[in-house]
Amino acid sequence: MTGVPASAAGGPSGARRAASGAASGKVPGASMGRSAARSAEGGAAGAAPDARQSTAAGAAPGTGHGAAAGAGDGGAAVGDGPESAVIDTQDDGKTARGGKLAAAAVNQASVWNVANLLTMLRLILVPAFVALMLADGGYDPAWRSLAWAAFAIAMITDLFDGHLARTYNLVTDFGKIADPIADKAIMGAALICLSALGDLPWWVTGVILGRELGITLLRFLVIRYGVIPASRGGKLKTLTQGVAVGMYVLALTGWLATLRFWVMAAAVVLTVVTGLDYVKQAIVLRRQGIAERKAALEEKEA
Numbered sequence: 001m002t003g004v005p006a007s008a009a010g011g012p013s014g015a016r017r018a019a020s021g022a023a024s025g026k027v028p029g030a031s032m033g034r035s036a037a038r039s040a041e042g043g044a045a046g047a048a049p050d051a052r053q054s055t056a057a058g059a060a061p062g063t064g065h066g067a068a069a070g071a072g073d074g075g076a077a078v079g080d081g082p083e084s085a086v087i088d089t090q091d092d093g094k095t096a097r098g099g100k101l102a103a104a105a106v107n108q109a110s111v112w113n114v115a116n117l118l119t120m121l122r123l124i125l126v127p128a129f130v131a132l133m134l135a136d137g138g139y140d141p142a143w144r145s146l147a148w149a150a151f152a153i154a155m156i157t158d159l160f161d162g163h164l165a166r167t168y169n170l171v172t173d174f175g176k177i178a179d180p181i182a183d184k185a186i187m188g189a190a191l192i193c194l195s196a197l198g199d200l201p202w203w204v205t206g207v208i209l210g211r212e213l214g215i216t217l218l219r220f221l222v223i224r225y226g227v228i229p230a231s232r233g234g235k236l237k238t239l240t241q242g243v244a245v246g247m248y249v250l251a252l253t254g255w256l257a258t259l260r261f262w263v264m265a266a267a268v269v270l271t272v273v274t275g276l277d278y279v280k281q282a283i284v285l286r287r288q289g290i291a292e293r294k295a296a297l298e299e300k301e302a
Contacts, residue, residue, distance in 0.1 A: 111172055111174050113165075113168075113170040113172070114161075114164055114168075114170065115161040115162070115164040115165035115168075115170045115171075115175055116161075116165075116170070116172060116174055116175050116178070118157040118160060118161035118164070119157075119161050119175060119178045119179050119182050120178070121153075121154075121157055122154045122157050122158060122161075122182040122183075122185075122186060123178065123181070123182045123185065125150050125151075125153060125154045125186065126154070126182075126185045126186050126189050128150050129147055129150040129151055129154070129186065129189060129190065130189050130193060132144075132146045132147035132150055133147040133189075133190075133193045133197075133249070134193065134197075135147075138193070138196075138197045139197070139251070141251040144249060144250060144251045145250065145251075147249055148246060148249045148250050151186065151190055151245070151246055151249055152246060154182075154186040155186070155242045155246070158179075158182070158183055158186075161175070161179065162179065180216060184209075184212055184213070184216070187208070187209075187212070187241065187242075187245065188209055188212075190245045190248075190249060191204070191205040191208060191209060191245065192205060194245070194248050194249070199248055200248055200264070204264065204268060207268055207271060207272065208241065208267070208268065208271050211271050211272065211275040214275065215275055215278050215279075218278065218279065218282050219282075221282070222282045222285050222286050222289075224289070225285050225286050225288065225289025225290075226285050226288075226289060228278055228281050228282060228285065231274065231277065231278075233270065233273065233274040233277060234274045234278070236270060237267065237270035237271055237274045240263065240266055240267040240270055241267045241270075241271065243263055243267075244260060244263040244264040244266075244267040245264075245267075247259070247260035247263060247264075248260055248264065
């Protein structure tokens with residue numbers, strides 16, 4: 001009785017499969033039953049090849065795999081026994097390993113994002129700025145204008161790369177290390193060049209660079225207790241420093257030369273005030289961290 005439905009559902013193909021099963025020594029009824037199940041599954045899914053392959057992926061009942069595999073595919077526990085289960089397991093393992101490799105490749109490629117490229121550009125601009133700044137003795141207005149353009153591009157990219165990294169989740173370990181280095185490098189190069197050319201007193205360069213390096217070191221010292229966030233005063237200080245240094249890079253005269261003096265004075269004041277504020281934050285953060293650790297130890301001992 002099972003032969004008739006199999007032929008009707010599977011057509012000539014079902015008959016050939018039944019004959020093939022008989023020639024190979026398999027039980028005709030079981031082979032034809034499997035053919036009927038495959039045909040029914042194919043018909044329910046629109047005779048799609050993927051549906052038939054999905055149905056054939058299960059193990060036969062009684063092998064220990066058929067019930068679990070069949071339940072996941074609509075209860076069709078059809079297959080050729082444990083061998084299919086082993087193949088499926090191996091295929092799944094390959095897929096998992098491939099997925100891990102793909103994920104690693106994506107993580108590796110994420111280093112080359114827009115934010116990091118802007119940081120790299122800023123690092124490249126540092127030697128270019130120095131070369132332009134010192135060209136022809138360092139006092140040619142044309143070369144100083146080109147040096148100002150390089151400095152301005154570096155400062156503008158500094159405003160955008162961090163924003164892009166945070167907004168679009170492009171934060172990487174490379175960016176965390178390279179971004180502050182690029183910031184300090186371009187500002188330090190400009191200050192040192194200006195002082196070397198006699199345009200800016202060395203004590204101003206010493207105060208600004210000493211503050212920047214000191215606060216950076218302080219952040220690393222207290223990082224075990226927490227992170228010192230950037231304050232509004234710190235952002236205003238960075239903006240004022242950039243404007244003041246940019247005005248000194250240009251060969252200005254007259255009232256603009258007087259204006260840049262006062263802008264630099266404001267930058268120095270903000271540098272000192274915000275530096276002291278960061279030191280205060282570091283002390284408070286360290287005290288809180290020590291108190292929390294002490295409370296945690298006491299609670300653990302109790």
